[in-house]
Amino acid sequence: MTFSWSERFAERTIHMSSSAIRELLKITERPDFISFAGGLPAPEVFPVAEVAEAAGRILRERGAQALQYGATEGYRPLREWVAARMTGEGLPITTENVLITTGSQQALDLVGKILVDPGSQVLVESPTYLAALQAWNAYGAEYAQAPADGDGMRIVGLERLLRAGPRFVYCLPNFQNPGGVTLTRERRERLVALAEKHGVPVVEDDPYRELRFDGEHLPRLIQLDAARRDEAPYAGNIIYTTTFSKILSPGLRVGWVIAAREAIAKLTQAKQGTDLHTPTFNQMIAYELASTGFLERHAKIIVQAYRERRDVMLAALATEFPASVTWTHPQGGMFLWVTLPNGMDAADLLRDAIEQKVAFVPGAPFHTDGSGANTLRLNFSNASTEMISEGIQRLGVALRARLARQEEAVPA
Ligand code: N5F
Secondary structure (H helix, E strand, O other): OOOOHHHOOOHHHHHOOOOHHHHHHHHHOOOOOEEOOOOOOOHHHOOHHHHHHHHHHHHHHHHHHHOOOOOOOOOHHHHHHHHHHHHHOOOOOOHHHEEEEOHHHHHHHHHHHHHOOOOOEEEEEEOOOHHHHHHHHOOOOEEEEEEEEOOEEOOOOHHHHHHOOOOEEEEOOOOOOOOOOOOOHHHHHHHHHHHHHHOOOEEEEOOOOOOEOOOOOOOOHHHHHHHHHOOOOOOOOEEEEEEOOOOOOOOOOOEEEEOOHHHHHHHHHHHHHHHOOOOHHHHHHHHHHHHOOHHHHHHHHHHHHHHHHHHHHHHHHHHHOOOOOEEOOOOEOOEEEEEOOOOOOHHHHHHHHHHOOEEOEEOHHHOOOOOOOOEEEEEOOOOOHHHHHHHHHHHHHHHHHHHHHHHHHOOO
């Protein structure tokens, strides 16, 4: 009998596909490549010596604990650190409101596992983080899109979308991936009020919050919701997730979720089946560096480096890109979002760009309705300022060549 794996896979695998970012990473790992594709931190800012020192101390002082299985909820001192810090910022929570996850990507997957049935509708921003879609596709999610502009998710029309009964709203309020835009305070307040009115959970994905280059921090959605409810510990409808990936190291894979205790308990059950718990040793390292105040000081160094890289990219775009192309001006984070002239396909441009040894992520996979072919995402955190100038110049050459070919094909 002939055996075929494809006939053996479960139905849900039909909706599974490879992340466009992960696939590009394979190409851009080559040393002569300039990559604006993955959301990779700058390798120069990893605190290697401090991690080595913390790891040594942990192994010397609590080695057996570090190498042992741990609780699914996470390393207790780390959960206590999160709870104390958030309570200090006006979000009254206890350790029972905190689940440590294997990166915030796992938090997104676990959210899908507990909230999405096949055919469930999820309300996302347009565009949105493609790997969240990848996670929820596996659970059979379907999507409604809330349009976004330079101030983030638009509130006009949101109530109609909420009335359709989505399982949850997915929102990235700070330096959105991929748009680079930030949700205004007024919109945050209105989103929180509307979600509460319609009894719809909001998943607030916030990995880039600490990477603010200009202006003041805005309140988290979960803080605004807690202020409206005035109850302790927090028991509302927002599920907040963030990560150590962007201010410490993505390789450690440590993130966390803050939510009502009931939601945390269900997420914890979901996590047990996935990986039992996040690596104990990695959580202990993250705790050491966070609780001593080192990470707060370190974040300032990262912010300075990324601000400079953003500015260099914006300046290069202004000189190298044709006038028919537009882009966002993010106040922080790692990405900006480019809109090409109508009719130009970013996937075609990527093929030309790869020949020039430069890469970005085409915009279509960040949309749920097949739109966005003429958009793309540029990461500015990973490459050095020299590489950014060089890479944008190469992209400009590829872009102008394609524009010229297009104009030849369709004479004005
Ligand atoms: O906490 P972690 O490292 O799991 O980060 C996941 C994550 C969750 N939510 C948002 C909005 C994110 O942007 C990320 C990380 N995204 C990066 C990106 O390029 O969009 C990293 C992906 C890198 C990769 O696939 O290797």
